[in-house]
Amino acid sequence: MLTSFYKMHGLGNDFVILDERMGALPLTPDRIAALAHRRRGIGCDQLVTLHAPTVQGADVLVRFFNPDGSEAGACGNASRCVADLVWRCSGNATPVLQTRAGVLPTSRTPDGLITVDMGAPRTHWQDVPLAMAMDTLHLPLPGDPxxxxxxxxxxxxxxxxxxxxxxxxxxxxxxxxxxxxxxxxxxxxxxxxxxxxxxxxxxxxxxxxxxxxxxxxxxxxxxxxxxxxxxxxxxxxxxxxxxxxxxxHVLMTGSATTAFEGTVDLAAYPS
Structure with missing residues (x-):
């Protein structure tokens, strides 16, 4: 089963992007981890999938997966890459991304950089989350994070x-x-x-x-x-x-780069 993918990076933080808007792909945590492997797969810091949005006003639903196959709620560098990809494929210079972290508006600067509105930070201990009630400005760990x-x-x-x-x-x-x-x-x-x-x-x-x-x-x-x-x-x-x-809200501005495009046989990776 040959599937097209994009390999992109934001300042070296690299991603494999798969488009599921035309149909679901047979992705499992084990398969995602195998695709992300640096020697035996394509290799990436995170794998990203694109889907039809489910909320009004969004242009694309984006999911982010860590290289161990677990799902992440947000990724700023990958969001810039997706915004750049949507612009290049559709001409939409201000795509709105639907993520688990919320709806993220994006825009392009005159010099070609991409700004993502990452929304409001959450600083209550339950929202981080932390294991118990505590002051999030001074965690009880060596180094005072x-x-x-x-x-x-x-x-x-x-x-x-x-x-x-x-x-x-x-x-x-x-x-x-x-x-x-x-x-x-x-x-x-x-x-x-x-x-x-x-x-x-x-x-x-x-x-x-x-x-x-x-x-x-x-x-x-x-x-x-x-x-x-x-x-x-x-x-x-x-x-x-x-x-x-x-x-x-926190606004993040930076670059997004396409390294290459290719196809991958998903069936060659463990399910």
Whole structure:
């Protein structure tokens, strides 16, 4: 069963995108994990599927899957890639994406970058979620992280260097995070510039994490460390994050790139 796919990336955070709008594909967690495998599959940080929208005003329903086959609620870099793909295929420069995290409007900047309205952050402990009631600005973990949800759980450690990054896997699985968490390590270089590394839930260290950049800026603003407009420099490049005082929404702007297109025989992968 040959199926077309797009291989895209946002600042090196890479995705396999499959279109299910014309019919469902035989995807299972095991098959998704096999497709995402770097040596035996196509290889990606996340697999993304496109579907007909089910809410009024949306142009496409988007689902995100981690490389272990589990489903994620949001992915900022993949959302930019989907917006770029919809524009190139349909001419719609402002597609609205329906996701588990909500409806995300998108737009293109004059220089070809893509802005995604990631919605309002959620900072109550139940919304992250965390295992028990606590102050999300100061989690009871070594390193004093802050937590927020951008449709998926994030914890941000504010650091002077990146010696902690090796702890990402253990922190992702800490019992304080009942659904695991994306772990960000942020070094503030001033109120308008942050250097960020992210261990993504189910994927490990990636070159960029869009929702992680949004959560890190939200947490930095809440801590009084950053301005509401902040450039976030990741290993793969820089995102511009704006947390609007007027709407409480977080706007993320960055690039989206198509690496190649191809076909894959889904039946060749475990079901």
């Amino acid at each position: 802050a937590a927020a949800s951008m449709g998926n759980p994030h914890a941000t450690f504010f650091v002077s260097d990146f010696g902690m990054v090796a702890q990402g896997h253990a922190l992702e699985h800490d019992p304080i995070f009942p659904e695991r968490a994306n772990i960000g390590f942020a070094r503030m270089d001033g109120p308008h510039h942050m250097r960020l590394k992210v261990h993504e839930r189910g994927a490990g260290m990636t070159e960029a994490c869009g929702s992680g950049a949004c959560a890190a800026v939200v947490n930095a603003v809440r801590r009084g460390l950053a301005a509401r407009t902040c450039a976030v420099e990741l290993d793969g490049g820089t995102l511009r994050i704006v947390w609007s005082e007027q709407t409480d």
